[in-house]
């Protein structure tokens with residue numbers, strides 16, 4: 001038997017994916033709850049799109065020359081011969097959904113959030129998975145730079161609630177369709193002169209989309225990229241004005257930032273603002289939040305001409321540095337002795353649960369000592385004792401495990417006791 005065929009390996013989770021076990025899930029739930037609460041304070045509502053989409057959606061949206069589309073997509077042909085892709089990012093799905101359902105004709109503001117898995121066939125490494133999770137927000141139809149500042153402030157507010165410290169906010173403008181062609185020409189020229197110093201991938205990018213050289217992680221390419229001209233010198237009047245206003249609004253929100261002229265982000269669709277929140281507590285993969293404006297995607301998809309801006313937050317990374325208080329969880333363990341007591345116990349459990357008390361009933365015949373041993377191990381807050389004597393009296397015993405305090409009473413009295421404690 002070869003190693004690959006061993007059942008153990010075959011039945012393990014797929015490389016680059018990971019189980020989120022009950023011990024960790026409390027953190028995830030807290031993050032999801034805080035994100036939901038925060039975004040709804042700004043008038044956002046949840047929009048859930050499917051995990052699979054037509055491959056063309058990402059080619060068109062994310063961009064044919066982006067690393068994501070050229071190297072990292074999970075694309076397959078389904079039984080009907082259609083090319084489908086597990087979404088590598090969320091933005092194109094939202095744009096598609098708005099056009100498909102004509103959400104732009106409704107009264108509600110076009111502000112959406114979403115949390116869920118994304119898929120990229122990337123090299124698995126620390127803090128990076130092939131199935132990873134993102135919190136995503138998008139707002140449409142707001143061209144004012146105040147909207148750009150507001151989403152940056154919203155991301156910052158969520159990170160503060162999560163106890164994330166040591167962050168830095170980087171901002172840039174990548175121009176628009178008016179002013180970027182001249183910058184791309186200048187980049188192509190600069191890259192052409194230094195072509196031998198670039199990796200084969202970037203040599204190709206120098207022809208197709210020189211802006212993407214800034215995404216390369218090869219140190220030699222980064223060194224070359226540092227000699228390239230800066231976008232700021234090429235921005236048109238409108239883009240320059242927009243960027244200037246963004247910085248003013250960030251000051252109003254008291255968000256410290258650093259202008260990073262090489263921040264282009266790995267996507268083709270950005271226009272004007274791009275930003276990133278990075279953490280000093282993480283290594284090379286230090287980006288917690290990344291986003292920007294994409295004013296042309298909707299009309300490029302054949303929809304209405306509506307501008308947009310959004311961001312994505314990496315949930316795994318944020319959770320790895322979040323400081324969340326462990327949730328206080330209290331539950332009651334049912335200890336019953338014999339069949340009749342079991343029936344009475346189940347009724348009690350049903351009554352307590354209906355009144356919001358978590359009850360754990362394990363259907364195993366145990367003696368009282370074994371019940372208490374088990375309840376102790378599980379760290380139950382209370383043990384409800386149902387034996388023959390208790391049933392005859394119609395009164396039950398309840399033990400508070402932390403204090404050893406024991407009370408006796410009818411179910412209503414016990415419920416009152418549980419609520420007080």
Ligand SMILES: [Zn+2]
Nearest residue numbers: 176179236239
């Ligand atoms: Zn411009």
Ligand SMILES: [Zn+2]
Nearest residue numbers: 199202216221
């Ligand atoms: Zn390179």
